Amino acid sequence: MSLSFHSRLSDNLGTLLEHAEDYDVMIKVGKLKTENKHFRAHSVILRARSEYFRAALSNKWAKKEGSKYVFEKPNIRPIVFEVILRYIYSGNIVLDKLSGKDIVELLVAADELIFEELIYPLQDYLLKNKLVWIQENILYVLNTVIGLSACNQLRFHCISIVCPDPVKFFESREFIELDEATLISLLNRDDLCMEEGKIWDLVLRWGLINTPNLKNLDIVNWGTKEFNALEKTLQRCIPLIRFGQLSIEEFNTKVKPYIRILPSNLRSRVVQHLLSKRQSETIVTIPTTPERAIDSIIITHQQAALIACWIDRKQVTESTSLSEMFPIPYYFRLLFRGSRDGYFAKTFHTQCDGQGATIVVVRVSKSDELIGGYNPIGWSSPRDVEWRGTRDSFIFSLGDGKELSKAKISRIKEDYVNDAIQLHDRLGPSFGFYELKIVDDAARAETSYASGGLKYEHTIRDKWNYFRVDDYEVFQVLKK
16 A cells, blocks of 8 residues: 655645755846846756756756856746746646746747646647637747647647638738748648738748848849849748749739749749740649648548549549649638537538538547548438438548548449438438438537448448547538
């Protein structure tokens, strides 16, 4: 039998911080005269609790004044460092009185001081208690966490806010203060829902404002010096612009005046194409680069392209290249997302009824399964169960989402075309007879179902059982 008195131990060690007469470490924190503070600590506790301080207080790195170690951290504010120090001594952190900015800085400090165990709980607290503040300070948060590899949860949340509706963010005054690393991260996204011509305009604006000593913004009066300066500022961003999505008119009016800032290899490919194929509707400088179109947190743009091929009944095999699947001939407009809108059937019908052809994508809880279906005739909400007919509907599985080759499609059987789509005001999207059925409040319990092989050709799940929905999305399918 063992007895634990961790709480008492924590309290006792905490008193050492309050009464540190026998301290042997002086830590100078903060860089402003109005915001700096000296903290007393004990090297034995710092070494025992912190890998960072174990190295910092080693004979190789430590600085001493008399018998005391002296350590400086000008990049951390006192209010933040005090939280870290109390955690070192007591194992406790109190967040209630800290602002959103304090907690973000605490995240940065925890990352720098190698307190990895704090990273996830701090992100979780921010996302549960500071959502409004994050929304209002999205630029600051993104700029801060973009370089912190451990902050995936917070970074993903910020990007999921920006990418679906980037216009407000990109056209804000604060956009020019965006760090280059943050801008590059956004340009790399397939789900950045903005026309490429507009993206070019905004990246160019960012470059013009962030190029040192570029006082004259009138390009007519530019010489080699100005073009070289702008090229240097945007050298990591320009290769991420998807020039293949621009029309010739857009390229001529927007990009051509700045052609000298493009890398020489890209410039020559663009010019060569313009000279040889002026009659084509678009220029294609990087054919395998996907266009940006779909606002999804479940499927990728490549998976959306595969679904589009299925809609058009195109044969897709393991030898089919990505370039053959692009450009996507449809816009996928997000109508409904369970994690955003709630999982009730009533909400689904309010937002999706009467919208024409739709794609449903589902992430199954407790697994990596991605499944879904295509309804070409639209949804409605009768009080009694009804089935509607179509030969073009299908259900599908994307497997674990990592390999397109594992995807499979199941079309409605010819004998059951009249039973392709199931409609009811108390059901979410449903196909056939239990082939794919999303129930009301689908995230609450394992009550949704997917099989196949009854009225659709094949089963889309290895398991014929009920499941709980982790999240699901519905997209309106619009022909370009």
